[in-house]
Amino acid sequence: MKVLLIDIDEHRAKKIDAIITWAGIELLSVTDSDADIYQLVGELHPEIILVDTNSPNRDTLEHLAQLQKGAPRTVINLGGNRSESINRLASEAGISLYAIDAVPTALLQSLIDIAISYFHSVNQLRAEVEALKPTTDARQSLNKAKKFIMDTYGLTEDQATDLLNKNADRQRKPVTDVARQLLDTGSFI
Amino acid sequence: MPWYHSFIKHTVGALALTSTCFAMAADLEKEELKFGFIKLTDMAPLAIAYEKGYFEDEGLYVSLEAQANWKVLLDRVIDGELDGAHMLAGQPLGATIGFGTQAHIITAFSMDLNGNGITVSNSVWEDMKPHIPKQADGKPVHPIKADALKPVIAKYKAEGKPFKMGMVFPVSTHNYELRYWLAAGGIHPGYYAPLKGDTSGQIDADALLSVTPPPQMPATMEAGTIYGYCVGEPWNQQAVFKGIGVPVITDYEIWKNNPEKVFGVSNEWAEKYPNTHIAVVKAMIRAAKWLDDNNNANRPEAVKILAKSSYVGADYDVIANSMTGTFEYEKGDKREVPDFNVFFRHNATYPYYSDAIWYLTQMRRWGQIAEHKPDSWYMEIAKKVYRPDIYRKAAEQLIAEGKVSASEFPNFATETGFKPPQTEFIDNITYDGNKPNEYLGKFSIGLKPKDTLK
Numbered sequence: 282m283k284v285l286l287i288d289i290d291e292h293r294a295k296k297i298d299a300i301i302t303w304a305g306i307e308l309l310s311v312t313d314s315d316a317d318i319y320q321l322v323g324e325l326h327p328e329i330i331l332v333d334t335n336s337p338n339r340d341t342l343e344h345l346a347q348l349q350k351g352a353p354r355t356v357i358n359l360g361g362n363r364s365e366s367i368n369r370l371a372s373e374a375g376i377s378l379y380a381i382d383a384v385p386t387a388l389l390q391s392l393i394d395i396a397i398s399y400f401h402s403v404n405q406l407r408a409e410v411e412a413l414k415p416t417t418d419a420r421q422s423l424n425k426a427k428k429f430i431m432d433t434y435g436l437t438e439d440q441a442t443d444l445l446n447k448n449a450d451r452q453r454k455p456v457t458d459v460a461r462q463l464l465d466t467g468s469f470i
Numbered sequence: 471m472p473w474y475h476s477f478i479k480h481t482v483g484a485l486a487l488t489s490t491c492f493a494m495a496a497d498l499e500k501e502e503l504k505f506g507f508i509k510l511t512d513m514a515p516l517a518i519a520y521e522k523g524y525f526e527d528e529g530l531y532v533s534l535e536a537q538a539n540w541k542v543l544l545d546r547v548i549d550g551e552l553d554g555a556h557m558l559a560g561q562p563l564g565a566t567i568g569f570g571t572q573a574h575i576i577t578a579f580s581m582d583l584n585g586n587g588i589t590v591s592n593s594v595w596e597d598m599k600p601h602i603p604k605q606a607d608g609k610p611v612h613p614i615k616a617d618a619l620k621p622v623i624a625k626y627k628a629e630g631k632p633f634k635m636g637m638v639f640p641v642s643t644h645n646y647e648l649r650y651w652l653a654a655g656g657i658h659p660g661y662y663a664p665l666k667g668d669t670s671g672q673i674d675a676d677a678l679l680s681v682t683p684p685p686q687m688p689a690t691m692e693a694g695t696i697y698g699y700c701v702g703e704p705w706n707q708q709a710v711f712k713g714i715g716v717p718v719i720t721d722y723e724i725w726k727n728n729p730e731k732v733f734g735v736s737n738e739w740a741e742k743y744p745n746t747h748i749a750v751v752k753a754m755i756r757a758a759k760w761l762d763d764n765n766n767a768n769r770p771e772a773v774k775i776l777a778k779s780s781y782v783g784a785d786y787d788v789i790a791n792s793m794t795g796t797f798e799y800e801k802g803d804k805r806e807v808p809d810f811n812v813f814f815r816h817n818a819t820y821p822y823y824s825d826a827i828w829y830l831t832q833m834r835r836w837g838q839i840a841e842h843k844p845d846s847w848y849m850e851i852a853k854k855v856y857r858p859d860i861y862r863k864a865a866e867q868l869i870a871e872g873k874v875s876a877s878e879f880p881n882f883a884t885e886t887g888f889k890p891p892q893t894e895f896i897d898n899i900t901y902d903g904n905k906p907n908e909y910l911g912k913f914s915i916g917l918k919p920k921d922t923l924k
Contacts, residue, residue, distance in 0.1 A: 317695050319680055335538035337683030343541050343570060344640050344681035347662065347838075368549065377542075 282420045284392075285327035286310040287318070288336035289376065297331065297396060305417050318342065327353065328420075329392065330379040334371045342379055353379035366393045373397060388416045419457040426460035498529055499743040503750070506537045506546055506555035509782050510684065510702045511789055512582045512731050513556045514772055515813060517781045519757035527756075528749035536780070539683065540639045541571075547736055548573040553743075554750065556581060557734035560641030560829050562855045567830075569838050570641065574737040578860035579751050580821050581731040581758075583812035586644055586721040587706035587797070588651060590619070590698035591691050595716040595800070597622040609803055613723035613896055616655020623657060623676055626697075636682035636690060636699035643730055645679065646832040647721045648700035652677055653915040654724075654897035661837035661923055691715055702730075703811075704788040707798060711788055716800045719896075722809055726894035727816050729825040740860070751864035755819055759874060762814035769794045817880050821861055823887035824903025826852035831906045835916035837923045848906040858887050 284306055286294055294310050301308050309325060318341045322330075330353045332339055346354040370376050370393050380389055391413045398409070423445070430441040448469045449456040463469060503525075507513040516534055519525050525532040537543035537555070544561055546552040548571065562575035590598065601618035603611040623633045637644040640662075649659040660675025682690050687699045692714045699705075700721075709715035721728055733754060740747050760768055773790045776782045782789060791798055797807040812818045827848045833839045862882050868874040891902040899912050907919040917923070 315686070315689060315693065334542055337539050337686065339539045339541045340639050340683060341681040347570065347640050371545070 282329075282417055282424065283307045283309060283325060283327040284329045284331060285322070285325060286331050287316075287338050287342075288312055288333040289331060290333075293374065293376070301392075305414070305421060319345065322353065328381050328384050329353070329389070331376050331396070332379065334375045334377045339377060346379060353381050366390070366397065369397050385416065388413065388420075391416075422457055422460045422464060426463045429463060497745045498749060500553070500746045501529060502531045502533075503553040503746070504533050504535055504551075506535055506543045506552040507781075508540065508543060508556060508684075509536055510556075510731075511704060511776055511782055511793055511811065512585050512702060513781065514761055514776060514793075514811075515581050515733075515754045515757040515819075516556060517757075517775055518760055518772060519753040521775050522757065522760060524753035524756045525750075528753050530746070530749055530753065534780075540642070544571060544573075544575075547575065547734060547739075550736070550739070553739060554733055554735040557732050558639055558642045559729055559732050559825065560639075560643065560646070560833070562732060562734045563826060563829050563851065564641035564833070564838075566855050567833075567839065567851060569833065574854070575734045576737050576740055576855055576857050577732040577734045577821055578740075578747065578857040578864070579733040579754050580729050580819050580825065581733055581754075581813070583727045583730060583816060583818045584720065584722040584809060585730050585792075585811050586647055586700060586702050587717045588648060588698065588700045588719050588721075589687075589691070589706045589709045589715045589717045591694075591715050592713075594619070594622055594697050595718070597625065598718070610800075612719070612799075612805070614718045615896065616652050616657050618655070619652075619718075620656055627676075632678050633676065634678045634680060634696045636687055636696040636701070637679055638684050638701060639681060640838070641829075641833070643721070643728070643829075644700040644702070646829065646836075647724055647728070648679065649832070649836060651700075651719060651724050651896065653913065654895075656915070658915050659836070661917065688712055688714055703792040704782070704784045707788050707791040708784075710791075710798050710801055713801065717797070718799070720797055720807060720810055722807060724896045725892075727809065727812065727818075729818075729822070729828075732821065740857075744860075747860060748864045748867065751861060752868055755814075755864060755868060756873060758814040758819050759878070762812065762818075766795055766808070814878075819861070820880055820885075821856040821858050821887075822889055822903075823849070823852040823856055823858070824889045824892075824901075826856045827903045827906050828901060831901075831909055834906075835910060835913060837917055841922050842907075842920050845904075845906055852887075856887070858885070 284301055286297065286308065289297070289310065298308055309327065311321060318338050322345060330342065332342060342353065367378060370378060374396055376396060378393065391409060395409050395413070426445060427438060427441040430436055430444055431438060436444070445456055445459055449459045452459060459469065505516055507516055520532055520534055537546070540558060540561065543555050543557070544565060547555050562577050564570050565573045565575045598618045601621055602614055605611055626633045635648060637648050639645065652659045658674050658676045659679055680696065682696060682699065684701050684705050687701050687705045688709050690696050691699060691709070706717040710717065735747065761772055770790065773786055773793050776789055777784060777786045792810050795806060795808040795810065796804050797810050798804040830839070830848050830851060834843065865874070865879045865882070869876045888903045891900050893900050895901065901909055910916065910919050
């Protein structure tokens with residue numbers, strides 16, 4: 282799982298970095314004002330983007346959000362509480378959030394809460410991150426399994442996802458279990 | 471680091487209190503206001519209303535705050551941090567129909583006409599030149615049509631280079647104008663397809679349009695990431711000054727006297743503070759009038775004000791180049807374009823329903839509005855967002871106070887909010903705001919009334 286930071290200054294990036302990498306999320310940071318956001322997002326495929334609320338690149342992200350389903354979208358209408366916390370993230374930490382549809386809202390919520398709370402107190406964090414860890418681990422396995430299938434069988438990402446889902450259905454197991462099994466044994470069975 | 475990138479908010483505080491209009495102030499629901507703007511020359515009516523004391527005359531204490539991007543500007547108007555803002559005409563419409571952020575935003579004041587241009591890189595210009603007819607003096611015949619760009623794009627395509635161009639926001643005037651110009655020359659700018667989901671979003675495109683922040687346009691083009699762009703001033707003239715590109719056309723030549731920015735507020739705000747809203751519109755009408763008075767005689771003073779870092783913050787000469795009635799195309803080819811920036815004449819400040827509907831037709835043409843809508847829908851949205859009723863109240867007060875004469879406004883008794891069918895488009899297609907679907911059917915490139923992208 283990848284989180285891309287755009288125009289987040291070093292001070293804030295460091296705080297976020299400490300939380301996120303501990304949870305096993307890959308963090309990429311860009312502060313170059315000449316960076317080509319389209320190319321960057323196209324190459325890196327981040328699942329979540331955190332961007333400075335006042336970054337000029339936000340208008341580019343808005344465009345991207347409207348172009349493609351696979352590209353990060355503005356997360357605004359998550360429902361009452363979540364929208365509230367996204368507003369707090371913007372006003373208290375000066376950070377706006379974009380995510381692709383596939384990111385579970387619970388995970389997003391945790392990430393937002395963590396980011397906010399970090400700017401208030403560092404102490405509350407551990408527990409929250411621990412709660413977040415199984416979810417990120419699951420996604421990690423899923424992504425690795427997809428990559429394994431794509432590399433081994435020369436399939437596209439959609440085909441790999443399809444294959445995992447079909448096997449999960451057949452075996453009546455959660456798809457993450459099937460993914461883990463595949464990574465452990467190299468086989469679906 | 472460009473100024474646009476700066477995170478510092480420039481706040482211009484209004485402190486001075488003049489003795490005028492205390493009686494009027496008593497009716498105001500809110501007196502201290504904060505307005506947002508983007509650092510572009512067409513924010514001028516706000517700066518002038520502030521600097522010339524027109525807000526104070528209405529009993530308003532206004533502060534103006536530069537915003538870093540269109541998105542944050544809109545978000546702040548929605549959540550109430552800003553009382554109102556200098557907006558792209560497409561923003562209140564886009565927000566109200568839920569393209570992008572959903573919120574009911576209205577406008578009772580159009581801020582200006584025209585003011586944008588399309589610039590291409592030097593090498594694209596060299597390739598275009600052989601395809602452009604010349605005048606007797608050897609200079610290119612204007613307006614330059616995108617027909618001259620078509621073979622250049624074909625050449626880039628053959629070389630495997632996707633032809634990329636920049637604009638400033640998905641619902642920006644610039645996006646629609648660039649698309650209009652390209653399509654009029656037979657170049658497909660691509661469809662949006664919100665219903666389709668997994669597509670590139672640049673479906674069928676000959677030219678790929680992307681969003682680049684205005685101040686970064688020249689540098690992005692110089693770096694070769696984009697080959698041209700459509701933007702407001704001073705970013706076209708900047709390319710000429712820097713010698714990195716050539717403006718090929720102004721939007722005045724694409725659609726004569728096209729509506730540009732609007733002053734947007736949330737509907738909730740407008741319902742809560744109706745008298746305040748009227749007072750704001752009054753101050754801005756006076757500012758717009760000042761900007762155009764005596765054949766642009768006040769423009770040099772306006773340029774001096776706009777050049778300040780708290781407003782546009784660009785060189786006097788760069789801003790003056792377009793604001794004082796001329797426009798420089800290829801270096802040295804400076805031509806008179808007296809109406810490049812219009813703030814008041816031609817009823818520029820009146821929020822016409824037909825202007826709103828034109829933007830909606832373009833949203834539909836390019837798939838931002840994914841499905842067919844009846845003419846009545848266009849009418850309904852225009853009336854929901856554009857509010858000439860509020861404008862009229864402000865204007866009538868100004869007339870009663872003797873500050874502006876009635877002859878400088880539309881005749882409110884008979885004004886329908888629809889301009890007569892407009893013919894001055896680069897492709898000679900006539901636009902009648904009463905018949906949006908019929909209009910959509912006239913374009914050879916673009917979604918037809920019944921088309922759906924799924």
